[in-house]
Amino acid sequence: MTDSFNSFCYHHPRREAVVRCPVCQRFFCRECVTEHEDRMLCSNCLAGLSGKAMPADRYWHQQLLVGMQGLSAFLFLWYLFFLLGQMLLAIPHSFHEGTIWQSEWWRKP
Incomplete structure (x- = not known):
């Protein structure tokens, strides 16, 4: 196992990470992840899976x-x-x- 016990959130550097996103392999705190189909995903990967990424014109x-x-x-x-x-x-x-x-x-x- 890697250094997951000493990891910090990708978006909040002062918070301790509790989970690693299986898609992008980054560590995140409790506020940055969402459970989707029995997996914990970050908001960026979840948006990519659902196809609701921000349009270019927006x-x-x-x-x-x-x-x-x-x-x-x-x-x-x-x-x-x-x-x-x-x-x-x-x-x-x-x-x-x-x-x-x-x-x-x-x-x-």
Whole structure:
């Protein structure tokens, strides 16, 4: 027998493996396997046996969605930094030069 006692889950590296998939020969934890026809199979192998693998057009749809989310996050952060720059430009020059602190405007009662 191999090192099945010291194996960890393929999807969850911190969890101890309890079963080895007979199709792909990988170790999995309790949450990653399903019993099918008296055999414990991982979700990928079970999808392959049932013929319900993800269609290619849906895969590209998901990839496009992830790309659009990344692009919108980038544009949002860019706009946030743009607004921050506009706020810094709106601060008076006397504040930038330090002359505002040399005048005694804050000591007047």
